[in-house]
Amino acid sequence: MSNDALIDIRGVTKTYGAGETAVHALRGVSLQVEAGEYVAVMGSSGSGKSTLMNILGCLDVPTRGEYFLDGSDVARLSEDQQALVRGRKIGFIFQSFNLIPRTSALANVELPLTYAHLRRTERRARANRALELVGLADRAGHRPNQLSGGQQQRVAIARALATGPRILLADEPTGNLDAHSTDEVLGMFDELNAEGRTVVVITHENDVAARARRLIQVSDGQIVRDEVTR
Amino acid sequence: MTPRDLFGAALRGLSANKLRSLLTVLGVSIGVGAVIVLVAVGNGSGKAVQTRLEAMGTNLLTVSTTGGGGGFARGQAGPSSQQYALTLDDVSALSDRRLAPDVASVAPVMTSSGTATNGDTSYTINQVIGTTPAYLPATNTPVGTGQSFTQEDVDGAERVIVLGQTTATELFGRAQAAIGQTVKLGAVDFVVRGVLASKDSTGFNDPNATAIVPISTLRATQAGYGALSQIVVQASDKDRVDLAQAEVTQLLTARHQVPATTTSPFRITNSAQILQTSQDTAATFTALLATVAAISLVVGGIGVTNIMLVTVTERTREIGIRKALGARRRTILGQFLIEATLLSLIGGAVGVGAALIVTQFQLAGVTPVLVPSSIALALGVSAAVGLFFGSMPAHRAAGLRPIDALRHE
Numbered sequence: 023m024s025n026d027a028l029i030d031i032r033g034v035t036k037t038y039g040a041g042e043t044a045v046h047a048l049r050g051v052s053l054q055v056e057a058g059e060y061v062a063v064m065g066s067s068g069s070g071k072s073t074l075m076n077i078l079g080c081l082d083v084p085t086r087g088e089y090f091l092d093g094s095d096v097a098r099l100s101e102d103q104q105a106l107v108r109g110r111k112i113g114f115i116f117q118s119f120n121l122i123p124r125t126s127a128l129a130n131v132e133l134p135l136t137y138a139h140l141r142r143t144e145r146r147a148r149a150n151r152a153l154e155l156v157g158l159a160d161r162a163g164h165r166p167n168q169l170s171g172g173q174q175q176r177v178a179i180a181r182a183l184a185t186g187p188r189i190l191l192a193d194e195p196t197g198n199l200d201a202h203s204t205d206e207v208l209g210m211f212d213e214l215n216a217e218g219r220t221v222v223v224i225t226h227e228n229d230v231a232a233r234a235r236r237l238i239q240v241s242d243g244q245i246v247r248d249e250v251t252r
Numbered sequence: 253m254t255p256r257d258l259f260g261a262a263l264r265g266l267s268a269n270k271l272r273s274l275l276t277v278l279g280v281s282i283g284v285g286a287v288i289v290l291v292a293v294g295n296g297s298g299k300a301v302q303t304r305l306e307a308m309g310t311n312l313l314t315v316s317t318t319g320g321g322g323g324f325a326r327g328q329a330g331p332s333s334q335q336y337a338l339t340l341d342d343v344s345a346l347s348d349r350r351l352a353p354d355v356a357s358v359a360p361v362m363t364s365s366g367t368a369t370n371g372d373t374s375y376t377i378n379q380v381i382g383t384t385p386a387y388l389p390a391t392n393t394p395v396g397t398g399q400s401f402t403q404e405d406v407d408g409a410e411r412v413i414v415l416g417q418t419t420a421t422e423l424f425g426r427a428q429a430a431i432g433q434t435v436k437l438g439a440v441d442f443v444v445r446g447v448l449a450s451k452d453s454t455g456f457n458d459p460n461a462t463a464i465v466p467i468s469t470l471r472a473t474q475a476g477y478g479a480l481s482q483i484v485v486q487a488s489d490k491d492r493v494d495l496a497q498a499e500v501t502q503l504l505t506a507r508h509q510v511p512a513t514t515t516s517p518f519r520i521t522n523s524a525q526i527l528q529t530s531q532d533t534a535a536t537f538t539a540l541l542a543t544v545a546a547i548s549l550v551v552g553g554i555g556v557t558n559i560m561l562v563t564v565t566e567r568t569r570e571i572g573i574r575k576a577l578g579a580r581r582r583t584i585l586g587q588f589l590i591e592a593t594l595l596s597l598i599g600g601a602v603g604v605g606a607a608l609i610v611t612q613f614q615l616a617g618v619t620p621v622l623v624p625s626s627i628a629l630a631l632g633v634s635a636a637v638g639l640f641f642g643s644m645p646a647h648r649a650a651g652l653r654p655i656d657a658l659r660h661e
């Protein structure tokens with residue numbers, strides 16, 4: 023086990039509740055992801071893949087086990103330091119886009135930069151660049167409800183990219199999109215990965231998983247398959 | 253996140269639901285406005301009473317008998333009350349500088365009522381006062397037009413009269429026209445010497461519906477030779493009212509041989525005391541009004557809490573997103589605290605503005621007098637209300653775990 027892996031989790035378990043009603047979402051998962059990998063995590067609903075993603079994204083803490091993100095032990099970080107890690111190292115892309123309603127696309131993309139204490143002008147410039155990257159520069163002033171699903175997800179990708187995170191964590195990113203938008207979004211992931219960014223996609227769709235270069239199958243809280251596909 | 257960014261986020265949060273924010277602001281502004289207006293009304297009515305009482309003369313003592321010798325109307329006065337009846341001799345004694353050094357002037361008062369006529373016009377005068385010329389300066393009752401009667405008129409029991417403003421206008425149309433005319437009071441003709449200046453009302457009776465005649469004339473023609481109704485005593489100075497009161501009490505007690513064991517049969521009303529009492533009453537009244545207003549301010553504050561709780565619940569998912577994007581605990585806390593404080597501060601400003609407008613008008617017959625400190629207090633309290641009542645929902649928002657907040661539907 024090398025310590026220089028970007029993501030390094032060891033023997034992680036996650037239990038919700040206690041006693042007889044306890045639900046074991048993860049039952050001892052160990053996983054290493056190197057920088058620059060393109061990983062797909064597959065599994066049926068209830069398999070624990072979303073719990074795994076939440077733990078990888080520092081949104082949730084494991085019941086047992088260790089998590090080293092970029093060399094630092096997440097369990098030792100304070101609440102605020104975890105927020106800082108989320109903001110700087112991880113870009114989230116959610117199934118339901120999770121844009122802030124009634125707020126322009128540009129302001130949405132700016133938000134993580136605001137939390138990272140960037141200056142106003144710097145923020146504006148970076149957010150505009152990120153929107154350009156996803157081809158929505160002309161929609162900067164639109165609110166989420168004025169955008170299509172595919173456009174909203176592209177805004178979300180721009181937001182995830184704005185801080186220049188090392189890891190892109192996508193949870194069913196195409197679950198709410200039509201075939202055309204799905205292609206667009208997945209094409210973007212391919213490009214980002216080609217540029218050297220680590221991409222972890224959680225999905226239950228085979229064609230989405232097929233774009234990744236490493237496939238991890240999760241079932242009943244355990245990794246049952248882990249192979250390099252391309 | 254700079255304060256400016258926090259402020260912007262808070263403003264966007266508030267403008268996202270304008271009607272709700274507006275109603276919350278309204279609740280606070282009613283509370284703040286009520287505090288300022290009601291305190292101003294209480295203060296205004298206190299000031300008004302004070303002005304009126306000061307117009308009456310603050311170094312004035314009014315002596316009357318509680319023993320039933322209060323006037324000709326109660327003819328059946330018992331022997332003991334006759335003993336304590338106020339007489340003109342009492343007046344002369346009180347006027348003696350050696351006996352009562354702190355008394356400036358003394359005037360006897362007898363009252364009667366009657367219908368005055370001028371040809372076909374008649375008017376019922378509530379209060380015909382028989383007294384001496386000293387009465388007018390002592391009670392702060394200046395003559396407006398014409399002149400007062402003199403001590404010679406009193407000595408000679410001349411049939412002269414000074415009319416109150418209302419009496420004069422009722423009988424002669426205007427005050428000027430009355431001078432030198434003749435008024436029939438009962439069966440006796442009186443020559444009008446002067447008309448009193450108009451006086452502000454101090455109670456339910458019109459103080460201008462009076463007429464003043466020499467006491468000797470009143471006794472001879474109207475009221476008879478019974479006891480005096482009152483003796484009006486003016487102290488030599490505002491600060492000597494208490495001394496004068498003690499001298500008057502001592503003198504009267506000695507003159508009427510009041511046994512030491514009985515309570516004094518003389519009631520001496522001290523206008524300074526009345527002023528003090530009414531000021532205390534006004535202060536209590538103001539405090540009462542302020543309490544009522546403060547309650548409405550607290551209700552407004554609870555409105556802020558309520559709305560912020562709803563907002564936090566409704567925006568749980570947004571809070572989750574913000575946390576996932578790297579927002580720290582205190583950033584979320586700051587955003588919601590600023591939202592709550594803005595709500596109540598805007599409400600406070602609106603309330604102050606409304607109160608400033610409302611207090612320009614007479615309210616329930618009272619001219620409100622603004623108390624500047626009440627504005628500062630109301631604004632300060634409204635900001636504090638925002639911080640205090642907003643902190644609970646804000647803490648709830650900040651304490652949410654990102655994963656729980658994100659899962660919230």
